[in-house]
Amino acid sequence: xxxxxxxxxxxxxxxxxxxxxxxxxxxxxxxxxxxxxxxxxxxxxxxxxxxxxxxxxxxxxxxxxxxxxxxxxxxxxxxxxxxxxxxxxxxxxxxxxxxxxxxxxxxxxxxxxxxxxxxxxxxxxxxxxxxxxxxxxxxxxxxxxxxxxxxxxxxxxxxxxxxxxxxxxxxxxxxxxxxxxxxxxxxxxxxxxxxxxxxxxxxxxxxxxxxxxxxxxxxxxxxxxxxxxxxxxxxxxxxxxxxxxxxxxxxxxxxxxxxxxxxxxxxxxxxxxxxxxxxxxxxxxxxxxxxxxxxxxxxxxxxxxxxxxxxxxxxxxxxxxxxxxxxxxxxxxxxxxxxxxxxxxxxxxxxxxxxxxxxxxxxxxxxxx
Amino acid sequence: xxxxxxxxxxxxxxxxxxxxxxxxxxxxxxxxxxxxxxxxxxxxxxxxxxxxxxxxxxxxxxxxxxxxxxxxxxxxxxxxxxxxxxxxxxxxxxxxxxxxxxxxxxxxxxxxxxxxxxxxxxxxxxxxxxxxxxxxxxxxxxxxxxxxxxxxxxxxxxxxxxxxxxxxxxxxxxxxxxxxxxxxxxxxxxxxxxxxxxxxxxxxxxxxxxxxxxxxxxxxxxxxxxxxxxxxxxxxxxxxxxxxxxxxxxxxxxxxxxxxxxxxxxxxxxxxxxxxxxxxxxxxxxxxxxxxxxxxxxxxxxxxxxxxxxxxxxxxxxxxxxxxxxxxxxxxxxxxxxxxxxxxxxxxxxxxxxxxxxxxxxxxxxxxxxxxxxxxxxxxxxxxxxxxxxxxxxxxxxxxxxxxxxxxxxxxxxxxxxxxxxxxxxxxxxxxxxxxxxxxxxxxxxxxxxxxxxxxxxxxxxxxxxxxxxxxxxxxxxxxxxxxxxxxxxxxxxxxxxxxxxxxxxxxxxxxxxxxxxxxxxxxxxxxxxxxxxxxxxxxxxxxxxxxxxxxxxxxxxxxxxxxxxxxxxxxxxxxxxxxxxxx
Numbered sequence: 001x002x003x004x005x006x007x008x009x010x011x012x013x014x015x016x017x018x019x020x021x022x023x024x025x026x027x028x029x030x031x032x033x034x035x036x037x038x039x040x041x042x043x044x045x046x047x048x049x050x051x052x053x054x055x056x057x058x059x060x061x062x063x064x065x066x067x068x069x070x071x072x073x074x075x076x077x078x079x080x081x082x083x084x085x086x087x088x089x090x091x092x093x094x095x096x097x098x099x100x101x102x103x104x105x106x107x108x109x110x111x112x113x114x115x116x117x118x119x120x121x122x123x124x125x126x127x128x129x130x131x132x133x134x135x136x137x138x139x140x141x142x143x144x145x146x147x148x149x150x151x152x153x154x155x156x157x158x159x160x161x162x163x164x165x166x167x168x169x170x171x172x173x174x175x176x177x178x179x180x181x182x183x184x185x186x187x188x189x190x191x192x193x194x195x196x197x198x199x200x201x202x203x204x205x206x207x208x209x210x211x212x213x214x215x216x217x218x219x220x221x222x223x224x225x226x227x228x229x230x231x232x233x234x235x236x237x238x239x240x241x242x243x244x245x246x247x248x249x250x251x252x253x254x255x256x257x258x259x260x261x262x263x264x265x266x267x268x269x270x271x272x273x274x275x276x277x278x279x280x281x282x283x284x285x286x287x288x289x290x291x292x293x294x295x296x297x298x299x300x301x302x303x304x305x306x307x308x309x310x311x312x313x314x315x316x317x318x319x320x321x322x323x324x325x326x327x328x329x330x331x332x333x334x335x336x337x338x339x340x341x342x343x344x345x346x347x348x349x350x351x352x353x354x355x356x357x358x359x360x361x362x363x364x365x366x367x368x369x
Numbered sequence: 370x371x372x373x374x375x376x377x378x379x380x381x382x383x384x385x386x387x388x389x390x391x392x393x394x395x396x397x398x399x400x401x402x403x404x405x406x407x408x409x410x411x412x413x414x415x416x417x418x419x420x421x422x423x424x425x426x427x428x429x430x431x432x433x434x435x436x437x438x439x440x441x442x443x444x445x446x447x448x449x450x451x452x453x454x455x456x457x458x459x460x461x462x463x464x465x466x467x468x469x470x471x472x473x474x475x476x477x478x479x480x481x482x483x484x485x486x487x488x489x490x491x492x493x494x495x496x497x498x499x500x501x502x503x504x505x506x507x508x509x510x511x512x513x514x515x516x517x518x519x520x521x522x523x524x525x526x527x528x529x530x531x532x533x534x535x536x537x538x539x540x541x542x543x544x545x546x547x548x549x550x551x552x553x554x555x556x557x558x559x560x561x562x563x564x565x566x567x568x569x570x571x572x573x574x575x576x577x578x579x580x581x582x583x584x585x586x587x588x589x590x591x592x593x594x595x596x597x598x599x600x601x602x603x604x605x606x607x608x609x610x611x612x613x614x615x616x617x618x619x620x621x622x623x624x625x626x627x628x629x630x631x632x633x634x635x636x637x638x639x640x641x642x643x644x645x646x647x648x649x650x651x652x653x654x655x656x657x658x659x660x661x662x663x664x665x666x667x668x669x670x671x672x673x674x675x676x677x678x679x680x681x682x683x684x685x686x687x688x689x690x691x692x693x694x695x696x697x698x699x700x701x702x703x704x705x706x707x708x709x710x711x712x713x714x715x716x717x718x719x720x721x722x723x724x725x726x727x728x729x730x731x732x733x734x735x736x737x738x739x740x741x742x743x744x745x746x747x748x749x750x751x752x753x754x755x756x757x758x759x760x761x762x763x764x765x766x767x768x769x770x771x772x773x774x775x776x777x778x779x780x781x782x783x784x785x786x787x788x789x790x791x792x793x794x795x796x797x798x799x800x801x802x803x804x805x806x807x808x809x810x811x812x813x814x815x816x817x818x819x820x821x822x823x824x825x826x827x828x829x830x831x832x833x834x835x836x837x838x839x840x841x842x843x844x845x846x847x848x849x850x851x852x853x854x855x856x857x858x859x860x861x862x863x864x865x866x867x868x869x870x871x872x873x874x875x876x877x878x879x880x881x882x883x884x885x886x887x888x889x890x891x892x893x894x895x896x897x898x899x900x901x902x903x904x905x906x907x908x909x910x911x912x913x914x915x916x917x918x919x920x921x922x923x924x925x926x927x928x929x930x931x932x933x934x935x936x937x938x939x940x941x942x943x944x945x946x947x948x949x950x951x952x953x
Contacts, residue, residue, distance in 0.1 A: 059848070059852065060395065060851075061770065061848050061851075063393065063394065063395050063771070064393060065392050065393065066392070066393065067393070077393055078393060078394065078395055078396045079395070079396060080395050080396060080397075080398055080401070080851070081848065081851040081852055082398070082400070082851045082852075082854050082856075083396075083398070084852075086852055087852060087853075088848065088849065088852045090843075090845045090848075090849075092843050092845060093843075094843040094845035094846055094848075094849050096846065096860075096863075096864045096868075097864075097868055098863075098864060098867045098868050098947065099863070099864070107850070107853055107855065108852075108853030108854060108855065111853055111854045111855045111856075111859070112854065155849075155853070156852070158853075159853065159854070161852075
């Protein structure tokens, strides 16, 4: 199988108009998506958004009501799982408890009538690859969670599948193990170049690991994009809120596309060109994008505030600030610990906040805050 | 609102098209056809050996002797005569009474064991479980030896409690059902959360209020469930009323008398149907209660430990527990003595004569062991075939994707035998198999029909055991093996079976021990020359050969103990061998 670069015209996995219902519940509503060869795609969303269902449909473990799936140019929509070409890893590891780590890894190879010697070689190679050369003779119960999940990964990769499916593989692990294993998986994936679909509800995991993130909500795709695109230009308030923290401020639009009205204040920003003016809207800005400025310089986009709450989070502090002019609105600002000490900030202090116009996103709907 | 990113030509690749209408089904392969074939086999088995016979039995209750449809006439006849219709009220009476006694005693016993600081808890627990595989008619026989007109107690104390009739039946049923109720109640007491008690204590809840608001409240589903089980056991039991009932007719003995005594099959079928109704109601109520219980159980409870009680309560309950334990043990003692005694209670000299087992009219000259051997063979095949069928069908039902309607229908059929009294099943088998026109007639009078009826009769409990242990396996094993291209039967053989081996062994043991003592399902099905041990106890007692009946009962008990020991060793061995992969 020749390796193509991402961005080539023909995607490796194409999902077309997939709809899946469970009785009355619409789990997936007309989902379409393309994944390129060698790409690492994360399906990100809260529980119940349909991400796991989509993964299971790609595997053939669930059957879509409507829609098609193509893998490597072949229509696999109606194939049972055993005739599809994928390896899968689950949150629960699902290692066979009565087989050793080596036997677990060899399980798929033995089904393909691979000679015993070749199986042994492959198992050794994979154990080395996952960095656990000595656990071959151990049973799953004798391994730690992280080790078990690595063995499960090796088992999924043993048959060199064209597609690797990962269903929340890190969610059952301790925070520390999770952080080290997510990098390991990412490196392994890059090394092997295997096309990967990864399901997670953890935005940080998605941002760190994915080439592209698919943000899902209630059976639909909200946005598809690189981690930077998702974080910096969330397509909807939903995405903005789900990935990272976001301040939402209700505003009124005017008949120009370069400012909005926040109470008695004008806020400069850039509205999309197709924006229909004259209606209520919401502007959004991330806590770390707001800048603290000297108190004596209220210029454009600068708001006078009072610190009402302070959360100490180690390397930075999260301040909740009340606007002087609009005391029903408050903003969350993140300030590095250094800066905090420089300014010796505390609750009740007055501040000036500058909202850079180029970082303000405007959404044409009202967001419940 | 889906947004695509500019560097990926997704829209072009997708050629968005709306495909509406037909649902897409997965293509079927060899394995799917194999699974479907196995499903059909299971369904066919249920049809032939459960649904169809029951239907035949039901149909017969609406017919007269010549097979004409007569509507409800049989039922009207039953209820119109005061002498016959008493069996229904009698049955309800003795079942209700034994339910009250058994649940009360079993609750106090289980409460004492799990919550009180009393000596000898382990041994008391073992004793409570002892009667589980003694046929109810043996309990009744033992009662006669003690409380009968010539019983030890009656003669020594000079008090006749007038055992024959409802008194004897209620006492027998109470002890017969005791271990079943005890297991259920003990399990529900074990589910109580110690944190609830700590919370109540921190709110200064006092003893009695604590008992009613926390203990009883958290055990209530267990108590209800136990009540339904005891009620069902009592109302469907045949052995004890047969032996100690005297002229006190209950539904089960009434069926027997109508069929065996009067050859009135239609009335037998009618009374069968009447027996089925309360059993069915108890079964449905029990299912509802159990569903509630599952919903009420929270994850990760902190188990209770025994704690001090008011001395009066503590030692009062302890005395009662000791009394029950002594009573249970004395049943064994009486059987042991009775089996080796020449003529209880007049001639207490020891003898082995009772084991030679010669009764005029029966065809056995080889002694009790010939009959015992038939029983062991029957129990062996029930265990082997029953375990394979139960486990494989539970696997199919639990571990197959899709076809959910088929699976839930089969699930329902699998637990239905819980509601079918053995007498009803046995009688319906006669209608089905003792019929020259039936293509399955060849089964009649064979060991096979006894095996089949025992498997069907005892199907549900092993089935639920298998389901429980299969549910504990990671549901993704099947998905993983499919992704690795392993056929399901390979993973079944290499992973599922080894991991669930302890459950499989306990299923086999359950089948074997029950088949050894079964009476109600096979009482209509045996033919001369194929008597089973439990049947012989009844026949010998009927013939007045009580000492020989005791000898036979002793042999059944001994075999039961040996087999239980064997299965214990087997489980122990399996657990030792699998220690590597179950423990760190």
